[in-house]
Every structure is written in structure tokens, then in C-alpha cells.
Amino acid sequence: MKVTVVGAGNVGATCADVLAQREIANEIVLLDIKEGFAEGKALDIWQTSPINLYDSRTIGSTNDYAKTADSDVVVITSGLPRKPGMSRDDLIATNAGIVKTVTENIVKYSPNAIIVVVSNPLDVMTYCAYLNANTDPSKVFGMAGVLDTARYRAFLATELNVSPKDIQAVLMGGHGDTMVPLPRYTTVGGIPVTELIEESKLNEIIERTKFGGGEIVKLLGTSAWYAPGAAAAQMVEAIVRDQKRIFPVCAWLQGEYGMNDIYLGVPVVLGKNGIEKIIELQLNDAERALLVESAEAVKSVMEVLDNMIANA
Helix, strand or coil: CEEEEECCCHHHHHHHHHHHHCCCCCEEEEEECCCCHHHHHHHHHHCCHHHHCCCCEEEEEECCHHHHCCCCEEEECCCCCCCCCCCHHHHHHHHHHHHHHHHHHHHHHCCCCEEEECCCCHHHHHHHHHHHHCCCHHHEEECCHHHHHHHHHHHHHHHHCCCHHHEECCEEECCCCCCEECHHHCEECCEEHHHCCCHHHHHHHHHHHHCHHHHHHHHHCCCCCHHHHHHHHHHHHHHHCCCCEEEEEEEEEECHHHCEEEEEEEEEEEECCEEEEECCCCCCHHHHHHHHHHHHHHHHHHHHHHHHHHCC
């Protein structure tokens, strides 16, 4: 099996490192546009193999997509972070150009690859990749819910002083402050979380989860990378090993939840064919209202990209 990670920054390099250490693929290609950057990161990762006892090979490349040929899965982390004074539309325009170029080159050399998008703004960049991949949407989806639920579960584990291994959760909607955590579908060792924590504290944790990325930016002065990189790697593992894992994933909806032509976070079954099934939960009125609100926010950003393409 062969996996390519495009973008050798903190998130991409962490993803490649996790993939290698867990021996999820025989060959992991790390690609970046910065001269020597991916080669250096890949070499550094490979030199941990005698220490951590694995034999997945990591290979670096400066913009040579020929080295990515015949990849089974490709993770796209490329893009610029939002800088001071940069509008949302500027960020979309810049990163859409990057994701478009990356996607076109990926499908040129790996037409059957499954594409996992991590670039931000996540929902619209996944949509951008889909528009340029010319493949089934079950093979193009975004990583957001795995990261967001990990944060949610980590906060709950801290509050309850229990192992995060025993916490299961579902989170839907867009990646950002309109995301929709679902306490009704959150359990701790099979026990509904609402039986273990008071409502006010649970609401605090939900709010913290919504702004989890921003909390780390304030602390570090830059975006998170350990959790996002590991989350992307977990999705790749589910695909490569055909695990049929149920994850919240940014997926293309065609009628599910009453929505059409939108990339939105929903629970799916992830396996060797990519998204093998979209799971439709029986949401109550309050949950559905929050999901609709989140979808409207995502749709407005997608329309910005549509208008840019129309006016290009």
C-alpha cells in the first residue's frame, strides 16, 4: 500500500510520522513545494525506524508528483494559514488555488486514489478538491469530525477523570464554531454522558470544543498539529485496513438529512472504498435546527468559491 501526504508542514509531517510508526502503508510519500523540506522531514522520520522498530518507508519530494504515482490514499494538508488583515474570501481564493493544483496533479498520477482533505477552510476546500478530482464523492472527503470529537472526548475525560478510550461521541455540521456536538449520542463506557455530568458543565465543554482550534492558536501562536495529523492518519488507517470504522467525516450530501449539494460533517462508515455508507441519525428538533444553521454557514462559504469560479 502507498499513501501520499501533500504538505510537509506540521500537520502533514505528523500525519506521515503516525502512518509510518503504525506501519499503515509500505510506502509513505511526503511532498511539498519548498525545496528540500519534504525530503528532510521524510529522512528524519525514516531515521526513527530503527528506534521505534517499524519498516514503513518514508520518501520526500519537492513538487515531483511522479513520485506519488499509484497512491492508494492521498492526504492534502497544503494551504496557507489565515494571516492578520486577510479576509475570509482572500484565504479561500489562495487556498482554493493551491488545493486545485494539488488535486489535479494527484489524480493525474493516481486516478483511483481516495483523497482526504485537511486544508482549511475545511468544508470548502473539500468541495474544491471534489470539483477538480472528477471522481465519485465517496472518494473525496474531509477530516474535521475525527479531530473535533477527539477534542470533545479529551475534555470530557479530563472533567470526569476517566480514560478517553471509554468515551464515544458523534459530532456533526461544519468545522468551526457552528459544529454540532450531540450529547444525546455521547457515552462513557456505554453510560449516557448526561448521567455523569451536569448540563451546565457539559455545555461549557461543548463550547470549548467549538473553539478548540482557536484555544491552541492563542497558546502557541500557530495552529495545532499533533491531533489533526493523528486524526488524518486514523482515517487513512480505516481505509487502508478496510476497518469499516464509524467516523464523523465531511461528506458530500445528496438528500441525506434533507440536504443536497453540500459538504458537511456527518457520521459515515469508512473502509477500503472510502465512504461506504452515510449514517442518518434520528435527530430531534433542536439538533436538526442546529445542523440546518451549520449547513447554512457552510453553504455560504461554498457559494464564495462558486462565485470565484464563475467570475474567473
